[in-house]
Amino acid sequence: MRVIYTIAELRESLRGITGIALVPTMGNLHQGHLDLVQIARQQGQFVVVSIFVNPLQFGVNEDYSTYPRALEQDCKMLEQCGVDVVFAPNECELYPQPQQVAVELPPIANELCGASRPGHFRGAATVVLKLFNIVQPHIAVFGKKDYQQLYLMRLMTAQLNLPVEINGGDTVRASDGLALSSRNQYLNVAERTEATFLYQTLVGIRLAIIDGATDYLTLEQQAIDVLTARGWQVDYVAIRAQANLAEPIACECKLVILAAAWQGKTRLIDNLEVFKDR
Numbered sequence: 001m002r003v004i005y006t007i008a009e010l011r012e013s014l015r016g017i018t019g020i021a022l023v024p025t026m027g028n029l030h031q032g033h034l035d036l037v038q039i040a041r042q043q044g045q046f047v048v049v050s051i052f053v054n055p056l057q058f059g060v061n062e063d064y065s066t067y068p069r070a071l072e073q074d075c076k077m078l079e080q081c082g083v084d085v086v087f088a089p090n091e092c093e094l095y096p097q098p099q100q101v102a103v104e105l106p107p108i109a110n111e112l113c114g115a116s117r118p119g120h121f122r123g124a125a126t127v128v129l130k131l132f133n134i135v136q137p138h139i140a141v142f143g144k145k146d147y148q149q150l151y152l153m154r155l156m157t158a159q160l161n162l163p164v165e166i167n168g169g170d171t172v173r174a175s176d177g178l179a180l181s182s183r184n185q186y187l188n189v190a191e192r193t194e195a196t197f198l199y200q201t202l203v204g205i206r207l208a209i210i211d212g213a214t215d216y217l218t219l220e221q222q223a224i225d226v227l228t229a230r231g232w233q234v235d236y237v238a239i240r241a242q243a244n245l246a247e248p249i250a251c252e253c254k255l256v257i258l259a260a261a262w263q264g265k266t267r268l269i270d271n272l273e274v275f276k277d278r
């Protein structure tokens with residue numbers, strides 16, 4: 001496995017290689033990322049993992065400066081997973097000048113996570129487009145945990161005619177259901193114990209929908225009230241259509257329940273798909 005820091009060296013080393021599968025990450029890897037690498041290995045002939053904490057997708061008061069960086073440990077894990085190349089540019093390499101050109105996304109990028117993180121998806125889409133242009137993968141793999149991000153990457157790829165197939169990897173959970181995340185390490189012991197309740201909330205909503213509940217606004221509000229009463233600060237709980245993340249019409253069968261909420265100083269996100277019988 002090679003670890004490459006510059007665009008020039010990466011381009012040189014990828015010359016003539018076909019069937020590249022890219023897993024874009026911000027590092028501090030966990031089993032969720034390694035599962036994405038596994039998908040990349042199954043579906044591509046040559047696996048590139050990018051590790052770059054992208055300043056463009058962090059708001060001014062967010063955790064860009066403190067976001068956990070663990071390149072050495074990440075590389076050890078990736079080597080064991082059979083990755084061919086790790087691309088780990090620094091900020092000057094990807095943004096030698098202030099980035100003035102960006103991907104413009106549709107209004108859905110300003111809802112859900114985009115409502116509390118203005119500009120987040122614009123920044124994420126812009127760096128992903130840059131990575132696609134640099135690496136020129138045939139396949140790119142993103143986690144379903146970032147459901148809205150995955151949706152927007154698919155949309156960008158389709159509408160900008162990028163020759164990349166986007167694949168989604170299932171969320172990996174701890175034994176109590178908490179979705180693995182690089183940010184879970186911010187949680188103290190009490191917060192970590194409580195954190196599973198976000199997942200349990202989504203499970204409860206899914207059961208209610210499967211049992212026939214159709215008043216989605218009430219389900220969302222009840223969940224927000226319960227989480228708030230337990231000390232969470234809720235950004236949103238939303239039941240949306242899988243296809244476009246819009247508010248579902250009555251006969252919509254493929255739904256997704258999405259939530260973001262703060263446990264102390266840690267913002268957690270999660271989602272669960274629901275497939276309703278007609």
Ligand code: PAF
Pocket residue numbers: 024025026052054057124127128146149
């Ligand atoms: O999901 C992430 O880790 C990031 O948003 C991504 C896709 C690597 C872009 O910076």
